[in-house]
Amino acid sequence: MGINQDHVRHVGQLARLHLSEEEIEAFSPQLNEILRYVDELNTIETDGVEPIASVVDQANVLREDALKPCLPHEQAVANGPEVIDGSFRVPNILENR
């Protein structure tokens, strides 16, 4: 499976990365080389093998739903790039009239 510059552009969009033309040019052969290497996985027979997402066997770790102290609002938003009245401000997402 090869990956050309159009693929790179498409994947960049999926990943919300605005890549420059130079980056697209550089990534395409690099990703191809890595993917060719990754194709070694196909030398391993995995029919009927259960895939794992984690080596820890515990699932659905629950805790009591109890009130506990948490960060004060002001501190929780302190790292926001643009904070107004304790909220994160972003560009308009609805069209202006």
Add this chain to the structure above:
Amino acid sequence: MSLVKLSLKELQDQFTRGDVSAAEIVRAYCLRMTQVEGKIKAYITRNTKETMLADAHTMDQNLKGWRKTSPLMAMPLAVKDNICTDGMLTTCGSRMLGQFVPPYDASTVTRIRSQQCFVLGKTNLDEFAMGSSTEHSAFGPSRNPWNVAHIPGGSSGGSAAAVAADECVAALGSDTGGSIRQPAACCGVVGLKPTYGRVSRYGLVAFASSLDQIGPITKTVMDAAILLNVIAGHDPLDSTSVDLPVPDYTKALKKKHAKRLTIGVPTEYFTEGLDPEVDMAVREAIQELHVLGGDIIEVSLPRTPVAIATYYVLATAEASSNLARYDGVKFGLRSKHTKDLLEMYETSRQEGFGPEVKRRIMLGTYALSSGYYDAYYGKAQAVRTLIRQDFVEAFEQVDVLVTPVMPTPAFKLGEKIDDPLQMYLSDMYTTSASLSGNPAISIPCGFSQSGLPIGLQIIGRSFEEETILRVANAYELATTWRNTRPVIR
């Protein structure tokens, strides 16, 4: 002997006896940093001398008379800059988090701070811990104290270099595919990746959540045991941390031999690509373990050759998903000139991430994208099952496995920076134990002709850190590698 040359254990003994004060420790380490940090560049952010001296004076005042101390009290430690520190910049080596000051401590930091250690600073790393050399740090690379033209390894290269250069007595690192063990090997120090789930990941900036693990980088095996004693254990804030009792790891070091232990040598780790000098040093170390009473047998981990491929699919897939949170909204960099929301996401990420992080996000997004998911991500997850099975079967025959850490000694800065695949291949001996979750330690086992350290990896059964620490300690005591220290020039 100069204060900064002491191990954590030695320094702690002196401090407990009252031979050295907290203020003297702070002064000695601040002086050391003034002397060598310009050459090593181990730190991204350093705590101020004034703050630490004020704490030290209070500590010394309170300790007059009867000196009751805890193992890390007054110990000068460094923390990798992807581990959150309350009120102290945590950049992850990225422009994206260049101004990020966490409002809380990672659980491991809470634990070490509760013993009143000094956090000297935050150490350099490859951006978001993605790399094997620190060359991918947005703040420039750290240098290998043994030869500043060479890499210190990565991604915890700043932590390993700081320990080797006596710029801290011990450090915390993080390991996703070898990021504690490989820099420890490059810098001639001890690095331990605990079993996945042994140490809380709460407050560790996520790279690949099913693989990330925090661990100690130290001057001796004893020091690693001391630090692990403090950071290991269940944490309700990390749902993957495992609720198992934590032994006193220093007790495991009482047996100073390898008698009644079976030591496995996996044949797949001694094949093409292994540097002859590394090969020889590791084989001599295995011989030494035999002298120490260990039964040496050859074993097979047949899926070893595909570990790198498996790792780079799974780690990048998890990374692409974990790093989706950097969208310029709630924290991190936001691009200045954008007109709509989509453009804000795309340009913030474009400006905030460096080339390697972008490459991995691209690779991971591709592996997870429609039409390729089964071929890459699903396939790699199945192969991971088999890699884990290889270890389970090997550990039915042996107590530990011994292997090289890295196929070569530390390479030169710039040597592999333009060849991502070659850089990835330097992780060929460390990714397997990350995928299987097993604990593994890297300890010094010799030097190359050119004077660069070589590391030995000892891998153990899950949650049997005691056994690898015991073997590593026996080997360390039987050899003299630790007596040779780098001369920084």
